[in-house]
């Protein structure tokens with residue numbers, strides 16, 4: 001509860017940066033990006049998002065081809081009572097296949113997958129060489145419904161960047177697409193380290209693109225700065241009135257420890273646990289998947305309603321997806337305002353598991 005109250009305080013501060021004309025939050029439309037991963041044995045896992053607006057009777061068609069330009073043949077039809085994912089186990093190892101998914105609204109996507117004997121459902125995104133990073137969050141920076149990653153890292157040397165100050169570390173904020181393209185890099189010179197600085201990614205002005213909001217302290221003055229989601233440049237800055245509660249500095253926010261991580265993974269509709277490099281079933285302790293790196297976030301940013309585990313592994317971000325099919329059909333969790341608030345709250349200063357409408 002304490003975290004929620006403090007987060008509401010921070011959102012109130014964010015609203016001070018909003019234009020008077022906007023005044024309300026908008027939820028980005030939700031990605032229709034298809035997730036396609038190769039599993040072991042040459043199998044292919046495909047999943048896609050079910051939007052609530054598709055309706056209960058929504059039907060999806062999945063077609064495949066050896067060539068991007070087709071011809072495509074039907075691989076599966078998924079009606080009410082079936083999930084929004086499947087495993088194609090009839091493929092030849094080492095070949096590339098193209099999958100075409102069509103929704104009731106006529107929207108379709110193509111994803112290519114090269115099969116292998118030892119595949120795992122994981123996206124690996126290299127980040128720029130430099131100081132290690134320990135924090136990241138997600139947001140839709142261009143309003144296309146597909147999430148981007150925002151990484152925070154610190155250069156303690158104090159000699160980087162055009163405005164470097166010798167006694168202040170340089171904080172870098174970098175944005176990457178899920179395809180690994182670096183969109184922009186922004187720097188901030190402050191006496192704070194990355195773990196001391198709350199950052200929130202939220203569509204403050206209601207234009208469909210999430211701003212990156214950072215609170216920091218400089219020369220004893222609390223400030224909020226909003227980064228333009230298009231280029232990372234500061235678009236507005238506000239000096240906060242008075243002294244905010246200590247918890248808004250980020251470090252002292254109450255939160256669950258990293259080893260209390262839980263996530264929707266296996267399709268049972270119940271959460272599983274992630275700890276010590278393993279994702280395990282809560283009741284039987286069965287190992288469902290393994291991961292590398294330090295967990296940095298959990299969110300439903302790909303495919304269906306199962307949650308991805310995001311880790312930082314050296315100079316790479318790894319996004320682990322389930323490869324387990326399910327017949328449960330649920331809207332993307334990121335369409336749930338309660339869940340989105342939790343995802344934003346997690347970046348204020350601690351890692352916590354998300355809580356949405358499917359949690360009791």
Ligand SMILES: [Ca+2]
Nearest residue numbers: 140141142146
């Ligand atoms: Ca986007």
Ligand SMILES: [Ca+2]
Nearest residue numbers: 203205207209
């Ligand atoms: Ca915006």
Ligand SMILES: [Ca+2]
Nearest residue numbers: 300302304306
């Ligand atoms: Ca997911």
